[in-house]
Amino acid sequence: GQRFLYNLNDGTIKRLTDKTFSVESHVFSPDGQTLYYTGKVQEAVKTPYTNVYAYNIKTKQHKTLYDASDMNVVKLMPFDEKLIVLAKAMDTYGLNENPDFYELKNKSLTPFKTFGGSFGNTIGTDCRVISSTQAVMHEGAWVFVSTVHTDTAIMRLTASGTLETVFTMDGSIDGIASTREGLVMIGMKGTRLQEVYDCDLNKKTLTMRTRQNVNALKEYYVAEPISHSVDKTTHTVDGFVLLPKDYNPSKKHPAILNIHGGPKTVYGSVFYHEMQVWVNLGYVVMFANPRGSDGKGNQFADLRGKYGTIDYDDLMDFTDSVLAKYKGIDEGELFVTGGSYGGFMTNWMVGHTNRFKAAVTQRSISNWLSFFGTSDIGYMFAKDQTGGDPMHHYDKLLKQSPIAYAKHIETPLLFIHADEDYRCPIEQAQQLYALLKVRGIHTEFLWVKGENHELSRSGKPLSRKKRLNAITNWFEQYRTK
Numbered sequence: 442g443q444r445f446l447y448n449l450n451d452g453t454i455k456r457l458t459d460k461t462f463s464v465e466s467h468v469f470s471p472d473g474q475t476l477y478y479t480g481k482v483q484e485a486v487k488t489p490y491t492n493v494y495a496y497n498i499k500t501k502q503h504k505t506l507y508d509a510s511d512m513n514v515v516k517l518m519p520f521d522e523k524l525i526v527l528a529k530a531m532d533t534y535g536l537n538e539n540p541d542f543y544e545l546k547n548k549s550l551t552p553f554k555t556f557g558g559s560f561g562n563t564i565g566t567d568c569r570v571i572s573s574t575q576a577v578m579h580e581g582a583w584v585f586v587s588t589v590h591t592d593t594a595i596m597r598l599t600a601s602g603t604l605e606t607v608f609t610m611d612g613s614i615d616g617i618a619s620t621r622e623g624l625v626m627i628g629m630k631g632t633r634l635q636e637v638y639d640c641d642l643n644k645k646t647l648t649m650r651t652r653q654n655v656n657a658l659k660e661y662y663v664a665e666p667i668s669h670s671v672d673k674t675t676h677t678v679d680g681f682v683l684l685p686k687d688y689n690p691s692k693k694h695p696a697i698l699n700i701h702g703g704p705k706t707v708y709g710s711v712f713y714h715e716m717q718v719w720v721n722l723g724y725v726v727m728f729a730n731p732r733g734s735d736g737k738g739n740q741f742a743d744l745r746g747k748y749g750t751i752d753y754d755d756l757m758d759f760t761d762s763v764l765a766k767y768k769g770i771d772e773g774e775l776f777v778t779g780g781s782y783g784g785f786m787t788n789w790m791v792g793h794t795n796r797f798k799a800a801v802t803q804r805s806i807s808n809w810l811s812f813f814g815t816s817d818i819g820y821m822f823a824k825d826q827t828g829g830d831p832m833h834h835y836d837k838l839l840k841q842s843p844i845a846y847a848k849h850i851e852t853p854l855l856f857i858h859a860d861e862d863y864r865c866p867i868e869q870a871q872q873l874y875a876l877l878k879v880r881g882i883h884t885e886f887l888w889v890k891g892e893n894h895e896l897s898r899s900g901k902p903l904s905r906k907k908r909l910n911a912i913t914n915w916f917e918q919y920r921t922k
Contacts, residue, residue, distance in 0.1 A: 479514045515540045518583045520600040534739045536825045559588040563735040564613040564709040573616030588736045591709045607642045629711040662686045664720045666710040671762045678755045680729030683720045693771035696725040700779030704733035731755030746828040749789040776916045792846030799919040801855045801912045807873040809838040817863035847876040853883040855915040859892035
């Protein structure tokens, strides 16, 4: 991206960086006189490393502060006397590695405070209307949002190096702002839709400032997410279960396993429209955070070269655990769906088990070999996540691709993909769909025109309705009435 300076007095616009220079993030110093920014000159082959620069508003001079090109700078946090950088070397856990704090001085980064946690909010929902800044200067310290297990927290970093959690919410903190009255946030608390809240960090309380959406769900049944965890030898898989209003353990109910994208995101206890629709149709809905998910540190999130293995085990163990506890679920009436990474996992699952009666794969990955050179996320993601590239590790990438197991798929599979999805290009769905079609497996393809990877979250209302109806109807035709 490019940065420009707009003069309020005369309305002139001045370009601050060269056209070949891409700015990734920026922040003003506390006194407003220096613009710190990260970025780099255009590269022939893009790398994930970023440098740090400063622009003096008065002198109109640029200065290079850090150009070692060996760190990915996540956030700049300037204090009056020092510049703190949240960055990661990615040498241990790859692109998804969590960052630590460094002090930038004399063109070098010195460890300032170990963090290793998640910066920002990665809790998913299909009802997030808006999000805003995840870190602000507030009362002389930097406060920022972090994802912790299935919740979001606000953490505070001081100039002296004190780092502490000052507030935790059972929901999604979608943005924070510092005002004269205190800290204000946009959030989804519990199963409420987004509202603006005043957050008292000392008393650790929230006060609703708006009530824009309090009546939106008043006439509907909203299932409260029930926490459900599976304790394994090395870790715990956290998730949730939604029960329909008429759930009865002595009767049999169909169930849907919903798998999140990412994979380094997380399901929380917030309102999810699609899942509440299914619950209101009588389905039990279960959703979990397997290894690869966010909120539990680097090791838990590290899925490089392990796609379809440890994550698959976690999701299947979670499903078995839910079935064991909720006797009202019909084991012969299980369905599965997911988007992006969740689409990958749906493709993978139906190639490795026939337990699901029908499946819907959305904006999915089916072939790492072709994904390598076609995704807008760049070649780096495929190489980092699989541990190889098509030139030198053809068999390795193929082995990790759902398409390699297409001959084993017997589950009826619906593909939903948008034609302007450049994150997971539509050819990913076309390849697997074609193989199933020629094999005679019941499959269909919903090709959504004019939408992108965000179809389920920010697509046009008509497109979103078409998508959700297609998923629901696909399951309903296989559901035993």
